[in-house]
Amino acid sequence: MKPLGPIPSGFAAIDGELAIGGRKASALVAEAGTPMFVYDGALITARVAALRAALPERLGLHYAMKANPYPPLLRHMAGLVDGFDIASGGELAMAEAAGVPAERISFAGPGKRDADLEAAIIKGVTLNLESPREAERALALAERLGRAPKLAIRVNPDFDLKGSGMKMGGGAKPFGVDAAAVPALVRQIIAAGAEWRGFHIYAGSQTLDAAAIADMQAATIALAARLAEESGAPLPACNLGGGFGIPYFPGDVPLDLGAVGAALGAQFAALPEVLLQTAFCIELGRYLVGEAGVYLARIIDRKESHGEIFLVTDGGLHHQLAASGNFGTVVRRNYPSAIATKFGAAPEEEASIVGCLCTPLDRLADRGAFPRAEEGDLVAVFCAGAYGASASPVNFLGHGPAAECLVNATS
Ligand SMILES: *Cc1c(COP(=O)(O)O)cnc(C)c1O
Numbered sequence: 414m415k416p417l418g419p420i421p422s423g424f425a426a427i428d429g430e431l432a433i434g435g436r437k438a439s440a441l442v443a444e445a446g447t448p449m450f451v452y453d454g455a456l457i458t459a460r461v462a463a464l465r466a467a468l469p470e471r472l473g474l475h476y477a478m479k480a481n482p483y484p485p486l487l488r489h490m491a492g493l494v495d496g497f498d499i500a501s502g503g504e505l506a507m508a509e510a511a512g513v514p515a516e517r518i519s520f521a522g523p524g525k526r527d528a529d530l531e532a533a534i535i536k537g538v539t540l541n542l543e544s545p546r547e548a549e550r551a552l553a554l555a556e557r558l559g560r561a562p563k564l565a566i567r568v569n570p571d572f573d574l575k576g577s578g579m580k581m582g583g584g585a586k587p588f589g590v591d592a593a594a595v596p597a598l599v600r601q602i603i604a605a606g607a608e609w610r611g612f613h614i615y616a617g618s619q620t621l622d623a624a625a626i627a628d629m630q631a632a633t634i635a636l637a638a639r640l641a642e643e644s645g646a647p648l649p650a651c652n653l654g655g656g657f658g659i660p661y662f663p664g665d666v667p668l669d670l671g672a673v674g675a676a677l678g679a680q681f682a683a684l685p686e687v688l689l690q691t692a693f694c695i696e697l698g699r700y701l702v703g704e705a706g707v708y709l710a711r712i713i714d715r716k717e718s719h720g721e722i723f724l725v726t727d728g729g730l731h732h733q734l735a736a737s738g739n740f741g742t743v744v745r746r747n748y749p750s751a752i753a754t755k756f757g758a759a760p761e762e763e764a765s766i767v768g769c770l771c772t773p774l775d776r777l778a779d780r781g782a783f784p785r786a787e788e789g790d791l792v793a794v795f796c797a798g799a800y801g802a803s804a805s806p807v808n809f810l811g812h813g814p815a816a817e818c819l820v821n822a823t824s
Contacts, residue, residue: 414763414780414781414782415746415747415779415780415781416663416664416747416781417663417747417748417749417750417751417778417781417782418660418661418662418663418665418746418747418748418749418750418795418796419660419663419665419749420749420751420795421659421660421704421749421795421796423453423456423459423704423705424707424756424795426756426757429754429755429756429757429758430753430754430755430756431707431751431753431754431756431791431793432756433451433453433707433820434451434453434454434455434456434820434821435820435821436820438451438707438709438753438754438756438791438793439753439754439791441709441818441820442709442711442791442816444818445816445818446816447709447710447711447727447728447791447816448708448709448710448711448726448727448728448729448732448815448816449708449709449710449815449816449817449818450483450706450707450708450709450732450797450798450801450802450815450816450817450818451706451707451709451817451818451819451820452481452483452486452702452705452706452798452817452818452819452820453705453706453819453820453821454486454489454705454819454820454821454822454823455820455821456704456705456821457486457489457490457493457701457702457705457798458489458493458821458823460700460701460702460704460705461474461493461494461701463670464670464697464700464701467670467671467673467674468670468673468674468677468695469674469677469678469681471681471693472653472677472681472693472694472695473495473496473692473693473694473695474494474495474496474694474695474697475494475495475496475497475498475519475652475694475695475696475697476490476493476494476496476497476498476696476697476698476701476702477498477655477696477697477698478490478497478498478499478504478507478508478698479499479500479504479698479803479804480698480699480701480702480703480798480799480800481698481702481706481798481799481800481801481802481803482504482507482803483802483803483817483819484507484510484511485819485822486702486819487507487508487510487511487513488511488512488822489819489822489823490511490701490702491511491512491513492823494701495517495694496517496518496519496694496696497513497517497518497519498518498519498520498521498652498696499518499519499520499521499522499538500520500521500522501522501529502525502526502528502529502532505518505520505529505532505533505536505538509536515536515537515538516537518538518539519538519539519540519541519565519610519613519652520533520538520539520540520541521541521543521567521613521615522541522543523543523544523587523588524543525540525543525547527550527554530547530550530551530554531554531558533562534551534554534555534558534560534562535558535560537563538563539563539564539565539610540562540563540564540565541565541566541567541613541652542564542565542566542567542590542598542602543567543587543588543589543590544590545590545594545598548564548566548598548601548602551564551607552564552602552605552607555607561606561607561608562607562608563607563608563610564602564607564608564609564610565609565610565611565612565613565650565652566589566590566595566598566599566602566611566612566613567588567589567590567612567613567614567615568589568590568592568595568612568613568614568636568637568640569586569588569589569590569591569592570589570592570614570616570632570633570636571592571636572616572629572632573616573617574616574617574618574620574625574626574629574654574656575620575622575625575628575629576620576621576622576625588615589613589614589615592636592640595612595640595643595644596640596643596644596645599640599644599646600644600645600646603646609646609649610649610650611648611649611650611651611652611691611692612637612640612641612648612650612651612652613651613652613654614633614636614637614651614652614653614654615652615654615655615696616629616632616633616654616656617629617654617656618655618656618658618698618699619656619658619659619699620656620657620658620668621658621659621660621665621666621667621668622668623668623669623670623672623673623676624672625656626656626657626668626673626676627672627673627676627677629654629656630653630673630676630677630680631676631680633651633653633654634651634653634680634684634688637651637688637691638684638685638687638688641687641688641691642687647687647690647691648687648688648690648691649690649691649692650691650692650693650694651688651691651692651693651694652693652694652695652696653693653694653695654695654696655695655696655697655698655700657673657695657697657699657700658699658700659699659700659703659704659796660796661746661748661749661796662746662747662748663746663747668700681693698799698800699798699799699800701799702798702799703796703797703798703799703800704795704796704798705798706796706797706798706799706801707753707793707794707795707797707798708728708732708733708736708793708794708797708801708815709728709753709791709792709793710726710727710728710729710768710777710791710792710794711726711727711728711789711790711791711792712724712725712726712786712787712788712789712790712791712792713725713726713727713769713788714788715786715787715788721763721764721765721780722762722763722764722765723764723765723767724764724765724766724767724783724786724790724792725767725768725769726766726767726768726769726777726792727769727812728768728769728777728792728794728815729767729768729769729770729775729777729812730768730770730772730774730775730777730805730806730809731768731770731805731806731807731808731809731810731812732801732802732805732807732814732815733777733794733797733801733805734800734804734805734806735748735800735801735804735805736748736750736777736778736794736796736797737768737774737775737776737777738774738776739774740800740804740805745776745779747778747779747781748777748778748794748795748796749794749795749796750766750777750778750781750792750793750794750795751783751792751793751795752783752784752786752790752791752792752793753790753791753792753793754786754790754791755784755785755786755790756793758784759784760782760783760784761783761784761785762782762783762784762785763780763781763782763783764778764780764781764783764786765778765779765780765781766778766781766783766792766794769810769812770809770810770812771810777792777794778792778794802814802815802817
């Protein structure tokens with residue numbers, strides 16, 4: 414028997430069945446069929462409210478939209494957060510379609526093509542420059558277009574986020590400009606007539622350790638202050654990155670938001686002179702939307718092999734790669750999962766929930782304890798609101814995409 418990850422709060426049983434946003438799983442899939450991602454807008458709204466309550470008022474909250482770009486969810490987010498962080502021309506088009514004004518969008522990511530830079534400059538989106546060469550290209554394009562581009566510099570910090578799932582800073586990286594090269598680049602950008610928008614400093618993702626986040630934020634603020642001093646220009650804005658993790662695996666404990674907020678409040682109360690006028694923000698993806706999503710699939714076959722029970726579903730890693738353990742994890746551990754049509758029932762047997770792809774990698778739950786499930790029952794994989802549909806190899810084996818739906822949407 415292997416343990417399952419913790420089921421996030423906010424999911425109740427109605428008539429012995431998992432309910433999402435007050436609607437039974439069977440009713441949700443009745444319209445669009447299985448497999449299906451269901452996102453609960455009310456849980457996202459509550460999550461944003463909890464962040465606003467715990468974090469200093471001065472701190473802006475941005476959504477890193479690569480976590481989940483489902484259009485109705487983007488429209489929901491647009492009314493909740495202060496800014497959108499995008500990483501491609503495609504995401505720019507989707508953010509615009511969701512009604513996000515250009516002045517609230519910032520565009521990071523390596524390998525921006527000329528067409529991406531041009532679109533951002535024409536629309537007035539802030540470019541987080543990833544290299545000195547990208548700065549030159551943006552300035553040249555802006556001159557040709559007769560526009561003053563809004564330019565920020567993504568700094569490759571000299572540190573990374575402790576306990577982070579995916580390291581994005583510290584040492585040689587494709588992301589950002591090495592800190593030592595930043596002050597000269599700031600002066601060059603300002604001298605060229607660009608609108609200077611400040612720093613973007615992102616050191617990592619998915620940690621549950623409040624002290625690690627507090628240390629990273631303190632180091633980020635210190636680095637921003639030093640670089641602003643050395644550049645000799647006031648710093649209009651500073652994106653402190655993100656890194657807030659959610660519990661996916663057995664034993665994971667939710668991040669202590671209160672501790673993060675208190676530490677950042679203390680930092681803000683003691684800012685150096687050069688940062689007194691700076692607008693600060695953080696950018697979060699999975700923390701905003703990850704726990705609000707559930708992946709539902711139907712059991713197509715129940716079989717036994719060498720004494721083990723397999724619940725074979727119509728879903729799989731082509732929709733939910735992360736739950737199969739193949740999206741940046743070293744050791745495969747079980748995401749939270751359940752038999753949705755017997756939600757809350759006592760476990761009766763050990764079974765593995767597998768997908769319909771012809772690969773041994775396609776396992777959604779490995780030897781977990783579940784109530785007995787049959788053909789036709791629905792399974793739920795939780796923590797499916799981030800890096801699910803859009804971060805999985807949907808074309809692999811030709812089963813096609815999962816349906817998606819947002820319940821409790823505000824717009
Ligand atoms: C992916 C990414 C994020 C979001 O990460 P989460 O772990 O989902 O919060 C934020 N900022 C940048 C620069 C990213 O690349």
